[in-house]
Amino acid sequence: MEDLKNLVICPRCGSLHKRIKLSSPKESARCWRCNKLLYRGYKGLEYQLLSFTFTALILFTLANLFPIVEIDIGGGVKSRMVLLEALLFLYKQGFLFISLFGLLVLEVFPLITILSLFLFSLFVVLGTHKEGAKKALIVAGRLSEWNMLDIFFISILVAMVKIYEYAYIDFGVAFWSMAFFVGIEIYLFRYIKLSQMWDLWEQKF
Amino acid sequence: MKYKRCLHCGAVNYYQDEVCRRCEGDIRLDKKRAISTSLAFLLSAIFFYIPANLFPILNTSKFAQTQGSTIIGGVIELWKEGDYPVAIIIFLASVLIPIIKFFVLFYLLYAVYKGSCESGKVKLYHIMEIMGPWSLIDVFVVMVLVGLIHFNSVSVIPGVGATSFALMVLFTILSAKALDPRLIGEECE
């Protein structure tokens, strides 16, 4: 009987492969049939994850404490947008569904995702809490599909295109924090990918 | 077929297993359930497409005069003002792409039902999956405008259409998620 841990199935074409150990971080394993990337040979991935998620948590805090954008429509008439305030304002206007949906996909889910990943990498670095690390990774995986800060970030730019003729626009600290937070999220989930983190969990425990 | 891949964590499991050995995720390959769930979400999405386009997505009130603007109305206005590129982009993103997504989902549902395999269909599925949530741009733009523009002279309030639009996109995403790409790809022989 083949050990399941030593097998990989290509997510694109479904071909079965035997896992080989990669010795250098520069190496990557690709599908023999369709050339799709299967996994990479990371070294010290847990430390990389720990530093990235820690930075992301700080950025997330900044993105929520400060205004994302400030506009000035002339004559000293100014307005600023803090994300949570905007959501609360929507709620007060009677838009329960949109405000709640926004609260989940822009605040709650991104925060819990990164926090779980932070705990996961901390547990792997410490070499303790095997089950805790697993639970954290499950939560991060399920919720990462419902993180929509990247789309929101592009929406801010689209909204600014609509009003730049009428107002002077000033991007705040929160805007740049959000940009870097989204960048880290993309790096973690689109480049490193969850399957690689699961492989790490399997190797370390 | 002896093995199958877990969609949640990528682990290889035995074909008859129902729960992933590594992440405890559900790895059942249930064609009937995939089709019925996906179809139910798809029909809900189509239902909400109608009010999403019929009712204003946002209301602008200037000096106590309120004016609603629907998505189509916004496109027509932009077109009249000569902003052709922006008008075309918004028309594509908010009016045409949702309809294309409905057709693609029906097509993929039919492919799962028939069990017809092609790498092109799996690719189509992944494009759908990645593009799906991006239709929310319109809703988020309304959110930003509402959050910023509430002056005495002019203010922006979301319209009923915005809620319908958000629901439509949400149901489209759920419909795509309910479809199992393994049923048109690796497990389909």
Ligand SMILES: [Zn+2]
């Ligand atoms: Zn799994």
